[in-house]
Amino acid sequence: MFPAPLLRKGHIGGWTEPTRVELNERLSQQLPDTSDFWSYIMATANAEAMGAILEAITQGPRGFATLRVFTALGPYLRRDTGEIICTQRTLAKTAKVSPGDAQRALSRLVEIGVLLKDGRGAYRVHPSVMWRGELAKREKAAAASPPLSLIDGGKRE
Numbered sequence: 001m002f003p004a005p006l007l008r009k010g011h012i013g014g015w016t017e018p019t020r021v022e023l024n025e026r027l028s029q030q031l032p033d034t035s036d037f038w039s040y041i042m043a044t045a046n047a048e049a050m051g052a053i054l055e056a057i058t059q060g061p062r063g064f065a066t067l068r069v070f071t072a073l074g075p076y077l078r079r080d081t082g083e084i085i086c087t088q089r090t091l092a093k094t095a096k097v098s099p100g101d102a103q104r105a106l107s108r109l110v111e112i113g114v115l116l117k118d119g120r121g122a123y124r125v126h127p128s129v130m131w132r133g134e135l136a137k138r139e140k141a142a143a144a145s146p147p148l149s150l151i152d153g154g155k156r157e
Helices: 017-027 047-059 063-072 088-095 099-112 135-144
Strands: 115-119 122-125
Touching: 047 063, 047 099, 063 088, 063 099, 088 099, 099 115, 099 122
Parallel strands: none
Antiparallel strands: 115 122
8 A cells, every 4th residue: 555645835745846747748648539548628627717607608598508518628629729629510419409509609608708719610718718738838828818707697897
């Protein structure tokens, strides 16, 4: 049996900073494009932000469909950019909603601030909400993105 890690100030879970960086790099390595492998998606760990996002989703129009689309986004995020790399039809099929509901959900997620619109039919997830890839690249993308603000009833404060 292994001893429990020592919890010291400045050490998360008892791991040193170099160990945490190495672990993140190993978990963030590019995997072959196959469904047989795991890919890790990070979501905000800020309870207040996630609560506000979920509240805005569920209290808005077609809340259940929007929540399904939000949840289905993870497998379709391009590594290190957050771009959504599937068609709306594919996203609708994964979320088990109609293509029209998927389109309306994407518009609602843009309104809330969860998604950033990069052009006609091109979206990416705000890096402060969800990310797939290296932490350093997430931090760089977050710095270049508009600040994520908490939502009150779906309207920015």
